[in-house]
Amino acid sequence: MVTNVIAIANQKGGVAKTTTAINLSACLSELGKRVLLVDLDPQGNATSGMGIVKNKLTRCIYDVLINDVPLEQVIMKTEQKGLKVVPARIELAGAEIELVSQSSREAKLRKAIDDVKNDYDFIFIDCPPSLGLLTINALTAATDVIIPIQCEYYALEGLTLLMNTLDRVRKHLNPKLNILGALLTMFDARTNLSIQVVDEVKKYFPQKVFRNIVPRNVRLSEAPSHGKAINTYDSRSRGAEVYRDLAKEVLERV
Template sequence: MTLKDVLESVMVKPQAFLHDKKEVEKLGKIIAVANQKGGVGKTTTSVNLSACLAALGKKVLLVDIDPQGNATSGIGVNKADVKYCIYDVLINDINPVDATLPTEIEGLMIIPATIQLAGAEIELVPTISREVRLKKALEVVKDKYDYVIIDCPPSLGILTVNSLTASDSVLIPIQCEYYALEGLSQLLNTIRLVQKHLNSQLAIEGVVLTMLDARTNLGLQVIEEVKKYFQDKVYKTIIPRNVRLSEAPSHGQAIITYDPRSRGAEVYTDLAKEVVGV
């Protein structure tokens, strides 16, 4: 099956992209940020979209389900101080409320990830209904938030399947570089399988183009190619390469607190507005 075929199989079903808006608003919209290709700005997008949604007055829960735990450290949580993390929620049936921590940004909470999560893929193998562990956990807390943002691992294993099964929609970051679409058919095929077997209402929230270097023609070619495939699912906001955006995680801050006047803060605020629909 070609990339075009897979794209069409995922995207031609209008019902897959329809939600009861009132229901989503009432219960909280769950968005998985996913791309199994590493280095595409997935965690940067998860953290900064969450922070900017909170800055717009939304109540947001960021769920770090990537064993690397970069969203956790990137939002300023010291992993050594974490009592319960998403591993405990998935494996030990800890109430997600007990694993939820505040951040320095008002309205933004996080369920962190620690190194324990690295063993979760194997530990979940013999577990009954392993694909719906996260879905059941988030049902306990999602009505407390306007948005739940899940930072998925850069893989298509059971943790990502859990995330897609639990979510209303998927936001896909794609970098504006050569081979940007490499492996994308695998992700879209996984989405199609989850739609078919586990979550028929799963939709593609949108595609966000990242790491644009405006000095090169290559970035513009990638934008054109992605828009040809995804059409109106591509956000108007494009995330450029930005030094301050790259620096922020090492300081444990989202870009809107690290440098609120930077280009990075501006574009992620614009993206958050697009997601909200304002």
């Protein structure tokens, strides 16, 4: 199996990028896949969400991008068999500026990932809420991108900018970058708004919207504070069911 490197991207904050990165990673590893989750957001929410205590770390993805530390040396085990994590800490925020003066600044992450690629079936990259150099690094390293979209007002706002960025990355850095799918999140079946957003997004991304839609589920929002993915935090929750089904849908698509 070729390694799928999947960036979870949308410059909007709070659309469930990190929730999706963590839980899709965990559910694919549950299916026996070898998965690496790379936290590329200085907030480090994927790191803490997987139970890693950030202030105990001596190194993170920052050192890979800026100090040329091999990615291998930053990879950490998790409680979940088959799932490893590359952590991020707040110092990563500096990389956005420090990268500017480096050569091949857009391809740093791709180069680092190339060295470990063969050890994994899936590598997920949790992007920050911006379209700066960190996200460009993710999109340059990726074979595919998943775009989470929250079922809320202005769901489509900013998507044109994201699409333009994807086009630019394809043109100059990564011609084969594929949109694996748009993922609707925080769906609330009781509201017309949610239903309306689903229709709008399906029009915007014909054939690309995942048939699994993630509903609002309080267990999904609780899990990170316990340092666990949903499948171990509450295996029978609706959130766990949906992300398990989504993992299978991703397997169909790659």
